[in-house]
Amino acid sequence: MRIGACLHTSTYALAHVYQALLTRIYLTSKVMPLLAAVAVTLCTAMVLVVWSVMGGFLTMLLSTGRSMVGDVSITWPTTGFAHYERLIELLEQDKAMVLAATPVIETLAMASLPDDRVEAVTVRGIDPATYSKVVDFDQSLWWRPVTEALPRDKSRADVRLDPNYATDLDQVLTDGRRLAEPDRNVGPGALVPAAIPGIELLGLSTRSPEGFYSVDRGRVKLTATGDVRNVGVFAPATRITLRVVPFDSQGREVSLVPGVFPIANEFRTGVYEVDRRTVMVPLARLQQMLKMDQATIVDTQSAENDAFSPDAPKPGVRIAPARVTTVLVRAPNGISPETLREYCEGVYASFAAEFAGQVPSGDLMARNRGRIVRTWEDQNATLVGAVRKETGLVLMLLWLISLVASFLILAIFWAMISEKTKDIGTLRAIGASGRGIAGIWLAYGLVIGIIGSALGLALASVIVLNINPIHEWLGSALGLYVWDPRVYYFATIPNKIELHRALTVGLCGVGFSLLGAIIPALRAAAMKPVAALRFE
Amino acid sequence: MDLHAANLFKTYTLHRKRVEVLRGVSLEVPSGACVAVVGKSGSGKSTLLHLLGGLDRPDKANPGQADLGPAQVRAGETDVTRLRGSALDRYRAQSVGFVFQLYHLLPELSVLQNVAIAAMVRHGLAFGAQRGAQMAKAAALLTSFGMGHRLEHRPAELSGGERQRVALARALINRPLLLFADEPTGNLDPSTGGQILDLLDAYRRETGATMVIVTHSIEVASRADRVVRLVDGRIVVDQTVQAVG
Numbered sequence: 130m131r132i133g134a135c136l137h138t139s140t141y142a143l144a145h146v147y148q149a150l151l152t153r154i155y156l157t158s159k160v161m162p163l164l165a166a167v168a169v170t171l172c173t174a175m176v177l178v179v180w181s182v183m184g185g186f187l188t189m190l191l192s193t194g195r196s197m198v199g200d201v202s203i204t205w206p207t208t209g210f211a212h213y214e215r216l217i218e219l220l221e222q223d224k225a226m227v228l229a230a231t232p233v234i235e236t237l238a239m240a241s242l243p244d245d246r247v248e249a250v251t252v253r254g255i256d257p258a259t260y261s262k263v264v265d266f267d268q269s270l271w272w273r274p275v276t277e278a279l280p281r282d283k284s285r286a287d288v289r290l291d292p293n294y295a296t297d298l299d300q301v302l303t304d305g306r307r308l309a310e311p312d313r314n315v316g317p318g319a320l321v322p323a324a325i326p327g328i329e330l331l332g333l334s335t336r337s338p339e340g341f342y343s344v345d346r347g348r349v350k351l352t353a354t355g356d357v358r359n360v361g362v363f364a365p366a367t368r369i370t371l372r373v374v375p376f377d378s379q380g381r382e383v384s385l386v387p388g389v390f391p392i393a394n395e396f397r398t399g400v401y402e403v404d405r406r407t408v409m410v411p412l413a414r415l416q417q418m419l420k421m422d423q424a425t426i427v428d429t430q431s432a433e434n435d436a437f438s439p440d441a442p443k444p445g446v447r448i449a450p451a452r453v454t455t456v457l458v459r460a461p462n463g464i465s466p467e468t469l470r471e472y473c474e475g476v477y478a479s480f481a482a483e484f485a486g487q488v489p490s491g492d493l494m495a496r497n498r499g500r501i502v503r504t505w506e507d508q509n510a511t512l513v514g515a516v517r518k519e520t521g522l523v524l525m526l527l528w529l530i531s532l533v534a535s536f537l538i539l540a541i542f543w544a545m546i547s548e549k550t551k552d553i554g555t556l557r558a559i560g561a562s563g564r565g566i567a568g569i570w571l572a573y574g575l576v577i578g579i580i581g582s583a584l585g586l587a588l589a590s591v592i593v594l595n596i597n598p599i600h601e602w603l604g605s606a607l608g609l610y611v612w613d614p615r616v617y618y619f620a621t622i623p624n625k626i627e628l629h630r631a632l633t634v635g636l637c638g639v640g641f642s643l644l645g646a647i648i649p650a651l652r653a654a655a656m657k658p659v660a661a662l663r664f665e
Numbered sequence: 666m667d668l669h670a671a672n673l674f675k676t677y678t679l680h681r682k683r684v685e686v687l688r689g690v691s692l693e694v695p696s697g698a699c700v701a702v703v704g705k706s707g708s709g710k711s712t713l714l715h716l717l718g719g720l721d722r723p724d725k726a727n728p729g730q731a732d733l734g735p736a737q738v739r740a741g742e743t744d745v746t747r748l749r750g751s752a753l754d755r756y757r758a759q760s761v762g763f764v765f766q767l768y769h770l771l772p773e774l775s776v777l778q779n780v781a782i783a784a785m786v787r788h789g790l791a792f793g794a795q796r797g798a799q800m801a802k803a804a805a806l807l808t809s810f811g812m813g814h815r816l817e818h819r820p821a822e823l824s825g826g827e828r829q830r831v832a833l834a835r836a837l838i839n840r841p842l843l844l845f846a847d848e849p850t851g852n853l854d855p856s857t858g859g860q861i862l863d864l865l866d867a868y869r870r871e872t873g874a875t876m877v878i879v880t881h882s883i884e885v886a887s888r889a890d891r892v893v894r895l896v897d898g899r900i901v902v903d904q905t906v907q908a909v910g
Contacts, residue, residue: 147785560758
C-alpha cells in the first residue's frame with residue numbers, strides 16, 4: 130500500500146502528458162519563444178564559428194609544424210655542432226622512440242629574386258633522402274603531375290592536371306626531390322645543386338580562390354639538352370642568388386658568400402610565412418657556403434707543422450668535422466613530442482659526453498632547456514600561448530554575450546508567465562502541482578534550447594565549411610578581407626568543425642536556455658492558485 | 666462524499682489593510698447534497714469555495730476565537746486542512762471539480778484538449794492507448810453535452826454557454842465526488858444557464874456527488890437542497906430551500 134502510494138507520488142513528480150501538450154501548444158502558437166530560439170541560434174552559431182576558426186588555427190599551427198620540422202628539433206644556432214652523424218646514429222638506435230632523424234642547417238640569407246627584389250629569407254640546407262623521412266617534404270613539392278583536382282577546382286583549371294605538361298612536371302618533381310637539376314654545361318648525367326623556394330616567395334605564381342597556383346603563360350624552360358621551350362607551367366629556368374654570412378666555430382664572421390641556384394621546384398606547406406620566406410638548398414652546398422663542411426685546420430703556430438705538404442695530416446694539423454645547426458627528429462605515431470623531447474635530451478647528454486669539448490656540453494643544453502631541444506610548440510611558444518589565451522579570452526567574452534540570450538529567454542518567459550497567470554491558476558485548480566507548472570516552463574526552455582542550438586550548429590556548420598568562399602565573396606563584393614595570411618600564417622581559413630566543440634557549444638546553448646527559464650519557472654511554481662485565478 | 670467545514674477564518678491584507686473575509690464559518694454538507702451559497706459581493710462566498718476545494722488554506726487560528734477550536738475542512742475521511750504539496754494537488758485532481766463564472770478555459774487549447782487536460786493532470790504519465798482513451802473519454806463527454814461538433818474549436822470561437830459546457834465537461838471528466846461551482850450561470854442568459862444547471866443536476870443524480878454552488882441567482886439557489894447566506898464572512902442563514910421559500 131505504502132509502496133503503491135510512493136509510486137503514485139513519483140508518477141506525479143515526473144513529466145506529465147499535459148506538460149508536453151502545453152509546451153508544444155505554447156511553442157507553436159507564440160512568436161516570442163521563436164525569437165528566443167533565434168537568439169540561442171545566433172549565439173550558438175557565433176561561438177562555434179569563432180571557436181572553430183581560432184581553435185582550428187591553433188590545431189593547424191601545431192599539426193603543420195610536425196609536417197615541417199618533425200616532432201623535435203635539436204638546435205645549436207649559427208655556429209652549429211659537429212659529429213651530427215653520430216648523434217643521429219644514437220637517436221635512431223631506439224626505433225620505438227625515433228622513426229628518423231635528419232641534419233639541417235638553418236640560416237638567414239639575402240635572396241636576389243628573378244624580379245630584382247632582394248628579400249631576407251631563411252635558407253634551409255637539407256639532405257632530401259633523410260629529410261623526407263622526417264618531414265612531409267615530398268608532399269610539399271607543389272609542381273607535380275596530378276590527376277585529381279582540388280576540391281573546389283570544379284572546372285579543373287589547375288595546370289598540373291593538364292596531361293600536356295605531365296612530362297615537364299615529372300621532370301620538375303624529380304629535380305625537386307633531389308634538389309638538383311641536370312647540368313647542361315657539363316653534359317648528360319651531370320647535376321647542379323638547385324633551390325626550392327616557398328611558393329609565395331618568387332611572385333611568379335598567383336594563388337587562385339580555388340586553391341591552385343597559376344603562372345604566366347609563355348615562360349621558358351631550359352631543358353636538360355639546353356633547348357628552350359615555352360611552357361605553361363612553373364619555369365625552373367629561373368635562378369635565385371643567395372648570400373649567406375658564414376661564421377667560424379667560435380662564431381666569428383668570415384665573409385659574405387653568394388651562391389647561385391637554379392630553381393628546381395617550389396614547395397607549399399600552407400604556412401604562409403614559411404612559404405613566403407623560406408628557401409631549401411642541398412645541405413652539402415650550404416655547408417660549403419657557410420664554411421661548415423669538413424675542413425683541414427692548420428695550426429700555423431706550431432713549428433713542426435708543414436702546412437703546405439700534400440701528405441697526410443701531421444702533428445699540428447687536424448680535421449674539423451662538418452657541422453649543422455639542427456637535427457630534426459620524428460617519432461613514430463603514438464609518441465608525444467614531449468616524450469620524444471625527453472628522450473632526445475637524454476641521448477644528447479650521452480652524445481655530449483662522448484664528444485666532450487667538441488660539441489656544446491650537456492650542461493649547456495640542460496641550462497638552455499626548452500631552447501635547444503624543442504618541440505614545434507616550444508619553438509612557437511609565444512605565438513601558441515598567445516593564440517591559446519586569445520582564444521580563451523574571446524570564448525569567455527562570447528559566453529558572456531551568450532548570457533544575453535539567457536536573459537532574453539528570462540524576459541520572454543517572465544512576460545509569458547504574467548500573461549498566463551490565469552491559466553496557471555486554472556491548471557492548479559484542476560490538480561497540477563507547482564512542480565508540474567515549473568516543469569512546463571523548464572520543458573519549454575529545454576525545447577527552445579534544443580531547437581536553437583540545433584539550428585545554431587547547423588548554421589555554424591554551413592558558415593565554417595564554406596568560410597573560405599564566403600570570405601572571398603566578402604572580399605570581391607565588399608572589399609572586406611578579414612583573414613590576412615601575413616597575419617594569420619595560413620593562406621586559407623581553418624574550416625573544420627570538431628565534434629567535441631560542436632557538442633560543447635550545443636550543450637551550453639541548451640544549458641543557457643534552461644538557465645533563462647529557471648527563474649520564471651520558479652515564479653510560476655510559486656504562484657498561489659487563488660491569486661492566479663483572480664489575476665487581472 | 667460528505668463535506669465538513671469548521672471554524673474557517675480567512676483574512677487578506679490589501680494595501681496594508683487587513684480584510685477579514687471569513688469569520689468562523691462552519692458548514693456540513695451530507696454526501697450527495699447540493700448547497701447554494703448566496704450573499705452580497707465580498708461576503709466571502711468564493712473564498713469559502715476555495716477553502717473547501719483545497720485551492721486556499723484557512724487561517725490557522727484567530728486569537729479572538731481561540732475557544733472555537735482549529736479550522737478544519739474534511740472531505741469524507743480526508744482532512745483537507747492537513748494535506749500538503751502533492752497530496753493536496755491529488756485531492757484537487759481526483760476528488761474535486763471546479764466550475765468558474767468566467768470559464769477559465771486555456772485559450773490556445775482546443776475544446777477537446779481543454780477537457781482532456783484535466784484527465785492528463787490526474788493520470789500523469791500516459792502513453793498510447795491510455796492517452797487515446799483519455800481523448801476519447803473527453804470527446805464522448807463533450808458530445809453528450811452537445812459539443813461534439815466543436816471539438817477542434819478554440820474557446821474564443823465559442824459562445825458563453827458553449828464555453829461553460831466545456832468548463833463543466835472539464836470539471837466532470839475525472840468524475841469527482843465534490844463539485845464546486847462559482848456562479849456557473851452568472852454570465853449566461855436564463856435559458857442557457859438553465860441548460861448548465863440541468864447538466865449539473867444530471868451529474869449529481871448519476872454519481873451522488875456533493876455540490877456547493879455560489880450564486881446570486883434565486884433560480885439557481887432554488888435547485889439546491891439547502892441555502893446558506895453569508896453576510897460579512899459569517900453564515901447568517903442555513904436552511905432548506907423549502908424553509909427559505
